[in-house]
């Protein structure tokens with residue numbers, strides 16, 4: 087049931103600190119501050135030359151973040167595909183390599199077909215699924231479950247952040263196995279993961295501010311989302327979430343791509359949501375924001391206290407998230423991104439949990 091929430095989506099957004107915490111507890115050993123995958127992997131990350139990550143929709147954006155983490159911590163090349171492309175382009179796969187499939191339902195037709203293709207090609211298959219009894223779970227060599235619990239809202243929220251938690255654990259495990267991360271690195275990263283549920287709970291406190299902002303966004307026909315690094319897939323996710331439930335047209339771009347075309351859209355009517363934690367690429371994103379500001383765009387900046395102090399740009403609204411030392415910002419920044427879509431849809435009066443034309447699980451291609 088919806089407990090005291092108006093929609094399942096609201097309940098599921100608010101559940102995230104708890105369910106991401108459950109997922110964390112399944113993948114790390116809190117006492118030793120090490121990654122402890124619940125199953126023994128039938129391969130060694132040292133022997134893997136390339137990983138293919140395959141998924142659809144929101145799960146593919148989780149995969150995109152996972153790619154950045156696995157490449158960074160494991161120094162292991164990762165290719166990301168949406169399942170509908172992967173299954174038909176007959177991607178050449180090397181026997182003994184690894185393909186990771188991400189799916190909340192575990193029943194998505196294209197993802198399942200991609201899994202079957204990968205198995206036939208002789209690669210190891212690992213699925214990150216929420217429904218443990220699903221077809222994708224049953225047919226995968228290894229299953230790493232997300233412990234999000236049943237997700238009812240058609241717009242995926244808690245499954246996404248739980249997928250990110252599992253992918254973070256995979257990335258650190260890969261880095262460790264490949265000798266790219268020391269024990270101390272692993273401890274530091276695990277400490278960063280352990281902080282996440284608390285930081286997500288803190289991020290939920292931006293809700294009143296976002297509710298107000300949503301009334302403004304609801305007046306617009308188009309919204310642009312920008313991000314760099316792991317905030318780029320989150321920009322894609324933010325745009326998808328807004329489109330699916332509020333029916334407002336939105337586009338997500340890598341901030342650096344702005345000047346290669348989308349900047350032509352920017353005028354004094356265009357809201358631009360900039361996702362920019364104070365990380366390694368923050369300065370670069372600030373210069374993209376300046377380009378938007380110079381054309382009168384209305385900047386909605388999602389950053390931390392440091393970022394807010396250092397961003398030399400006038401924003402319409404700045405949403406301040408907790409300061410974070412770790413690279414795991416997408417789990418925390420997902421919260422305001424989801425809340426913005428949710429409250430905008432509520433203002434628009436759409437059917438938030440059952441948006442038009444959409445099904446929770448896409449079992450036909």
Ligand code: M6R
Nearest residue numbers: 143144145189190191194241242
């Ligand atoms: O069940 P799956 O994770 O395989 O579903 C994948 C997509 O259909 C799903 O994420 C879809 O994009 C959601 N409606 C996003 O909110």
